[in-house]
């Protein structure tokens with residue numbers, strides 16, 4: 001599916017998020033707080049756009065994804081990023097090599113969520129951190145209703161006009177509705193072995209940033 005949407009992926013993000021995607025990326029960069037020289041794994045990095053803030057901070061960022069279509073598009077746009085092919089549930093990295101692991105809009109798309117969370121823990125050093133940026137559930141009921149209408153009714157026709165694969169955006173809407181809410185995702189982090197999970201809502205809970213630490 002991601003091979004098919006790769007060429008217009010970044011443009012579609014900006015349009016469908018009504019410009020919010022750029023703000024969410026800045027919030028992820030602040031939550032990861034990568035320092036110069038740190039090793040950061042950006043998992044399910046797609047075209048690598050989510051990896052750029054870490055490179056700008058002077059960290060050594062490894063963008064990793066299993067869609068060769070997304071990686072190829074990323075290579076054209078960001079030739080200096082070390083884009084790496086790899087499956088989130090069987091990562092091609094040794095134990096404990098990263099100071100931080102982050103994943104933006106990727107975890108919901110990985111079929112074996114717990115397997116991916118455990119792999120992310122394995123490749124992080126003790127005391128290292130994980131930051132997950134993912135669509136979530138607005139907390140204020142009236143906004144939740146409006147947003148649900150946007151997802152199910154407005155988003156598919158807009159996606160038809162900008163994306164090469166509108167069905168991917170029907171999947172997007174359905175997968176967001178089925179995704180665990182903020183406390184449930186924190187519980188999943190804990191059961192995968194991560195400590196002190198906490199979260200922050202962005203755009204009223206349309207997106208949540210979860211952060212946790214390796215014991």
Ligand SMILES: C[S@@+](CC[C@H](N)C(=O)[O-])C[C@H]1O[C@@H](n2cnc3c(N)ncnc32)[C@H](O)[C@@H]1O
Pocket residue numbers: 002043044045046047048049050064065066067070086087088089103104105106109110111
């Ligand atoms: C919505 S894109 C997110 C891309 C990027 N992180 C961003 O914020 O723009 C989701 C990505 O997850 C990747 N993905 C899904 N399952 C994966 C897996 N098991 N291993 C690695 N990547 C995976 C897809 O190939 C896709 O590029």
